[in-house]
Amino acid sequence: MALTAFLAELDDLARIGVAAFGNARDPVALEAARIEFLGAKSGRIKAIQKSLGQVDKADKPAAGKRFNEVKLQLEAALVTAEERIRQAPVASDEPAFDITLPGRRVRLGHLHPITRTIDDLKEIMGRLGFSVAEGPEIEDEWHNFEALNIPRSHPARDSLENFYLATAQVNRPGGEHASPLLLRSQTSTVQIRVMERTPPPVRIISVGRVYRPDTADATHYPMFHQIEGLLVDRHVTMADLKSVLRLFAAAYFGGEVHIRFRPSFFPFTEPSVEVDMSWNDVWIEMGGAGMVDPNVLRAVGYDPEQVSGFAFGLGIERVCARRHNVTDIREFYKNDVRFLEQF
Amino acid sequence: MLVSLNWLKTYVALDMPVEELTHRLMMAGFNHESSTPVGDDVAIDLEVTSNRPDCLGHIGVAREIAVLWQRALTLPKAAPQAKGKPLNTLASVVVDCPDLCPRYTARAITGMRVAPSPPWLLRRLATIGQPAINNVVDVTNYVMMESGQPLHAFDLERLAGGKIVVRRGRQGEKLEAIDHKTYELTTEMCVIADRDHAVGIAGIMGGASSEVTAATRNILLESALFDPSAIRAAARRLNLQSDSSYRFERGLDPEATDWTSRRACELILELAGGELASGAIDVGGSPPSPKPIVLRLPQLERILGIEVPATRVREILAALGNQLVSDGHGHHAVEVIPPSWRRDLEREIDLVEEVARIHGYDAIPEDVNVPMAPSARTAEDRVLEQLRNTLTALGYDEALTISVVDEAWSRTFSPWTDAEPLQLSMPILRRADRMRRSLVPSLLAARRTNETLGNLICELFEIARAYLPRAGELPQEDLMLALASGGDFLSVKGAIESLVARVNPALELTVEPARFDLFRAGRACALRVDGELLGYLGEVSDDGRKAFELRSATTAAEIRLAPLLDRAVLLPQYQSQSSMPAIERDLNLVVDERVRWSDLAQTVRSRAGALLERLVYRDTYRDPQRLGAGKKSLLLTVVLRQPDATLTGELADALRDAIVADCRAAFGAELRS
DSSP states (O other): OOHHHHHHHHHHHHHHHHHHHHHOOSHHHHHHHHHHHHOTTTOHHHHHHHHGGGSOGGGHHHHHHHHHHHHHHHHHHHHHHHHHHHHSOOOOSSOOOOTTSOOOOOOOOOOOHHHHHHHHHHHHHHHTTOEEEOOOSEEEHHHHTGGGTOOTTOGGGOTTSSOEEEEEEEEOTTSOOEEEEEEOSSTHHHHHHHHHHSOSOEEEEEEEEEEOOOOOSSSOOSEEEEEEEEEEETTOOHHHHHHHHHHHHHHHHOSOOEEEEEEEEETTEEEEEEEEEEETTEEEEEEEEEEEOHHHHHHTTOOTTTOEEEEEEEEHHHHHHHHHTOSOTTHHHHOOHHHHTTO | OEEEHHHHHTTSOOOSOHHHHHHHHHTTTOEEEEEEEETTEEEEEEEOOTTOGGGSSHHHHHHHHHHHHTOOOOOOOOOOOOOSSBGGGTOEEEESOTTTOSEEEEEEEESOOOOOOOHHHHHHHHHTTOOOOOHHHHHHHHHHHHHSOOOEEEEGGGSGGGEEEEEEOOTTOEEEBTTSOEEEOOTTSEEEEOSSSEEEETTTEEBSTTOOOTTOOOEEEEEEEOOHHHHHHHHHHHTOOOHHHHHHHHOOOTTHHHHHHHHHHHHHHHHHOOEEOBSOEEESOOOOOOOOEEEEHHHHHHHHSSOOOHHHHHHHHHHTTOEEEOOSOTTSEEEEEOOTTOTTOOSHHHHHHHHHHHHOGGGSOSOOOOOOOOOOOOHHHHHHHHHHHHHHHTTOEEOOOOSEEOHHHHHHOOSSOOSOOOBBSSOSBTTBOEEOSOSHHHHHHHHHHHHHTTOSOOOEEEEEEEEEOOTTSOOEEEEEEEEEESSOHHHHHHHHHHHHHHHOTTOOEEEEEOOOTTEEEEEEEEEEETTEEEEEEEEEOHHHHHHTTOOSOOEEEEEESHHHHHHOOSSOOOOOOOOSOOEEEEEEEEEETTOOHHHHHHHHHHHHGGGEEEEEEEEEEOOHHHHOTTEEEEEEEEEEOOTTSOOOHHHHHHHHHHHHHHHHHHHOOEEOO
């Protein structure tokens, strides 16, 4: 066979094959073209390979070289066509599918913002080494007042300043007089209960509902949540208090935070302070704090000459309202799902 | 407490800007509420904490300023000249109840002329918002606002017998006060009387009958000390608060009565003329002087975390009016006798606070190394988080409702106790005065609120305590989870099953019928885990919906969390899984309507034994024509697997046939193909 004839045949095959691959519109057509031109058993490239044997011996190197070039050219055309078809939109007889339709969404519920705030605060205090302690919401006068250095004559014990139970009483251990019961007015009651049963050191937070007879308005509600921290050990000072509060505020609010103390008065701490933190160059009230009053330490059987401690308390609603820009704390208890869904 | 800037200047030099003054006062414990210009004066509103009644007068505030700026404090002499008749020829004082009135000081002025006050006095009173009455009453108000000690001037001519009797009120006794309202006195109250009648409610308000008027010529001036608790109780009982009661309630300087009396007499003589009777009445006299207090200097560092130099400590304590006792304590301690006006200073820690307050809390560092300590989340918090996350994934929003309900709601549902709910002595909100025994009524109310607001989808849960009474003990406060849903019985049951499985996948939840007025008959159950009562679930009955004005179908449930907390698996243990293939067989069993799924499932389980990996309920099918009346078809799938060998189709078929045979024997079940 003459070289020229063989080469002409090869060129024809290359032209037709590349065109066939180029014209294939879908995987089926392309597969048919592949079998026709590159099929291992009876592809046209196979057939032409057989006629390579009939080329004159002297022309064989040139014919073989060209044969390989055409084979590679066809294979490349096949790869290109495959790629093109894979990326092309699928034409089909199915009805048009609208990918912009809304997905089948499962309705998610939402945690109450107060719960989220409590979780955040507990988590931060946990990292600072404070464990969570719980106590009853309905208390006797010992835990809500006396042990907290609030004697009978103190105005805070007035029946109009507290929610007393109308009838129920609790028998004090040791057969003393029965104590009336009331809704706790602060979570410090938990501190007393923990210290009564645990020798120092104590490092706890207590979180929960407290009750005070305030008229409900945008910033007050007769029930609210409080978080209180307590650290009692040897050598605990107000510098420790300030430092823990700074770490706490920095972790919760982020950025550079400073703590300021203003003198205040609470029966269960002395010295007592109001705590402010500077955030974005503004002083913001955080809550109350102080060193545990020696009378409180004595009431739970601690020796104030041996140990000292600090305590602090924050109103959760106030923190939460500020964090989420809630302008009326009554929203927290209305339970309008349009409110709840925002958190 | 409103103070006038110009007034303060009469006691202490003030040249600093007002902002600096109020800031420093705030940092010493007197929060600054506002500053308002009044003419050429400034009214400064300071918050005075309840332990500092000494600062309920301008002198007290001026003293703080003098201490903070280390300046001199100048006080009026209060030395009126007594040229009149002896006081005991004009008036007498008897105190019948020294427990309520430990000290009573009186002076008399005769022949004065009651008239309007001069401009300087009117301006002072105007700055602090005190209405002007006449020169005598204005002076008593002025001096109260100066020293903090309330005063009262009686028209001496109108005191029967020229006599003051300080006694308890009498049963049925009434008094018209200067506000022209009539008050009923009680035996708990301290009353100022003349020979015949009550003429004042001690420490709260004087009586109209002996009020100083334009016609008054002679007065008896009272400057007394009353028991704080008694004044507070009386003011509460009468619902009558005054500047006077506010001060007495907080406990006043027992030594101030005489100075204040002299100071007022001095000003009345100056403004209204007249003669001061010679001598004074002082019933009760001075109390014992305050006890000395020792401040060990190392205590400052132990409590505050900073050192304060000993000289500075002495300086601060002396400036505050403490008398330094020269002593044998050397350099390690300071001993002081606190001033009579600082009854809040009794203990060493009180002095530590005073030193810190004046030295300034800014000196305390905020970056010391606090020792680390281990802490772990409580198991309860971890389980509650699992439950809350599961509930939100199930589409429930978390509600937060108040712990009390009114009586009517309280009665609607109380599955945990038959005891009457704990009742408060006053409601917390509106009529809500019963501690709730269940959260369900509160959640149904929240659901109603949402219906009213047009919120169509409202799936709520709450985790909170129910309060179950116990005689002679603190009530039991059980943590409850309540659900209120627009879904049906099975959807809420499914939610509870998911919760139980989340906490412990091996726990089996069983049910039994339960009856409550709140729930539809036949659509309510009690829930148990391991045989222990977990809670109740039911579709709310028509009557129940009516009680809460609910329009839409509602299902409610409440479970105690203790049984789940006790059984929670917080540390799951690995179990190897078989790699052998599983085979499924579907069964379609026709049974009588009365056959319960739980019974049938039990039969399937016991026959399939160890090969049963899962039993899946698919559906219930009813068709009287094809199945017959009173029949239903239960569709179920058994998933079978042999852990260590391939289960053959033949074996699976044989097992299926055995299951059908057992179900036929037990329930007359027929396989439907």
